[in-house]
Amino acid sequence: MTSTPPARDSDPVTASSDSALDPPPLSFEVVSSDRDKRRALRLVADGIAQQRQVASLAIIFHPLCFVALGVACTLVWRRNSPDLGSALMALSGLVMAYLAAIRLYTSPFLRLAENFSCHSFLAAPEGYQDLVLVARFGGEIIGTLVLRLPPRPGAKAGQSSLKVDAGGGVIRAWTTMLRYRNKSIGADLLRFAVAVTRSACGDDAPVSFDPDHANSSLPLLRIFSRPFRSRDEKAAKALETALRDCDAGQSRFAPREPATDGS
Template identity: 40%
Template sequence: MSSNVSTPVLGPVAQAASKGSSTTTTTTAKPVTSGEAVSLDDIPPLTLGVLTERADKVDALQLVADSIAQQRQTSSRSMVFHPLNVAGLAAALGIAYKLNPARDLGMMLSVMSGVIMTYLLGIRYFTAQYIPLAEGLKWDWIVPVNDDGEVDPDAEEDTVIGARYGEEMIGALVLRLVPPTPEQGAAAAPAPINSRKKKGSNAASNQYKGGHGVIRAWTTILRYRRRGIGGDLLQEAIKVTRERCGKDADIVFAQAHANSVMVVPEMFNRPFRRMEAWAAQFLEKTLANQESAQQKR
């Protein structure tokens, strides 16, 4: 979902960078008016890569939290125009009309305005839970925990990939690397290492060999959507996953991703389900394109 506020319901299915971050840099051109000279030095760089600085990661998590809050708008729009709700509103307006025997125009407009206002306030009330969900996204969300809910000392923090245009964080993706199961680990066990130093240095790199990547959040700022930034974030996530887990490692969307919680009945969540299905297809397409590109090399 590069672009929606949501990343998908999906179990295995298918940078702004600062100092010290791994980055890829490109530039984009500003609109130019006729006769106006533009210096390339005035165009902010577009940087994409794995974030290593805490401040950059905080900016990326803020972007994810904003995407959760934006779900309220999508959910409200779905409820306002849902046929069942519209039918209920029409019935309420009809009853209000019938209960006004004097047919006084001023009174009728006031009553009907009150009915419509109540309708909108009710929808606002039901969708308000997205705000505390967004506020509840804290730093510890990217820290893996064990089955007891305690921080897992053997696990590393999620990998956060960011896209920054100049100084502004415009895209973020949170990737969790999952080590292989015991059965998979036995099949992909690395050869023994004699050197104690090598053993320590390779332990972390081999921990995820044979595992896979799970995307827990994927979003961009509204005004930068549909410009390829989300696709670039996905490609970087695939690259990181296959560098750490193996060249054939899979990457999937998490079932409990950042935008997976729905606060209204399922019949009003159709826009989110469509976006989840689109995101799954987009990820599959990106994976297929990368595999075909590797085969051509």
């Protein structure tokens, strides 16, 4: 006759495994430490560099460039058609030269990212510093928004401020880590920015994008900038949605004062 072990209310090993599988918390906050600001603005610099890929695709598949490449390939083929091997090698070389030229043409995006200065970007004309809002997934910063508010009366130069009497917020940078895009992280950052602005400037304070935002520099001919214009239009619509959500009381954010360094 066999006996079964008595049932136990819980298995500590299983419980520990289940809690280890829980995803880390997602939080939004205003950061003040230099270390967190550098980490947050590194995302902005990465976003500037990543524009190179968008620009390259825009040029590769632009109708004008595509037609020119097709005409060149046709001429090369006709010239070398008697020798199939030579024709294929010539076509391959032409396509490689086409892609290399595009790579060279879009390289200024990398220089813009390399020359991006965190300190000078955060410095407002009056000597104050912009606020840096972040999204954290566990301990990792996965989203950044740089917000400029009017300086509060009596504030010292070099300080950030959450309490002002009038004016509105200006968004100078807004980005999310590449693998977390299209997951509503950016939209939540916009709602948080609206909440922070209105807690500082009043319930009717406007929020807008800075025309000279971090990604506004485009070292391209205008005919290749359509994807970037479309991006700016989508960002404006996303901000309008965030403002409507806050006006309707659908924002879940309660702005927090930035933590002091070392806390």
